[in-house]
Amino acid sequence: MTMLVRIWGCRGSLPVATNTSKLRVRLIAALQAARWKTLGSKEEIIRFMDAELDFSVTHSFGGNTACVEIESGGSDYVACDLGSGAREFGNRALAAANPGKSDTFHFFVSHLHWDHIMGFPFFAPAYVAGNRIRIYGCHPNLAEGFVRQQRAPHFPVQLSQMAADIQFVQLEAGVSAEIAGFSVTPKLQQHSGDSYGYRFEQSGKSIVYSTDSEHKLEQTEHTRAFVEFFRDADLVLFDAMYSLTDTISVKEDWGHSSNIVGVELCQMAGAKHLCLFHHEPIYEDEQLETLWRDSQRLEEITRSGQPLRISSAFDGMEILV
């Protein structure tokens, strides 16, 4: 049974947009590299782009804040967080909807910081009568957080005016629930106002969504608990927002982690694939590419068991699990 994880948004804190001058820098780099080449067909151009241009010239990490869909072949939609990436997710779901048939969406919310809920007012399926939306979380004020962001003067349409059947469902950290064909286990994480990671299991496969989570590996019990949470996971989406030096100095207790700690925890847990997530909004694509390559190199030189695959999330990325 193969699952597909689709990244609709991976940026931390605030959505970022590219602009004309950045786009022109990329075009110049691409055209310069293409001089004296004979690139006739579209296929030849794509081959050239993939083989000879830097990742950060041909890709953008994006864009939108956290929203990650897990497709497992079931009839319901399952996703983590409702950041600004939820807008495109919703539009795609609407376009794929069968006429006269309603859809069910299950969202697992890490916490109520704005970047993780800001997409919901723009999630078009929530305006369609007959659709069912279930929003799961462990914060006691889960519903209040969503209702409040759509209250005047912040937004013109109140949550109660959205036509879909929207319900909030409380989960408890450490207690597994059976939802949409998954066994889902939330875990409390260190973050301002608390956040929760989710471990999804189905047919022997496991995916861990763990963002907005600070780690203090010198605390033995903390480390042991997270190694267990990540244990043998097929994929770990991990908050790698800051550099290690920042997380242990100026940005200590800011509630985020680093690529280096991600590699260490996944190595200890025997996880198979680490996906760097919740990118710092001030990082340009080139910096994020360097961070990704550095993480791969660190894994390579410190490997003791099975190799750990490392990727860096970008909007539109699809990962087979």
Place this chain on the structure above:
Amino acid sequence: MDHSNAAALQAALEPHLPDCKPGGYRIVLDLSRLSYISSAGLRILMITSRQIKSQQGVIAVAAMQPVVREIFDISKFTLVLKCFDTVGEALAQTAP
């Protein structure tokens, strides 16, 4: 050096910190027998270095094995601590 023994490094360094200041000692860590260092070990080096810098003292690391050197590069710890190829070079270069 990982989260299981980082505290021991901190305990070993602690007694030497008060005298690591102008007119006192310099600390040079000989890393030639260190084969790996994790974030927990780097954190202790960061804390130690910050304390020493606050009292105008000098701390340096020397003789790193290639893997440790690369971990320092990737984690940007080469910007946190003065790094030297040999202990002799570290002592010479940090002499007042």
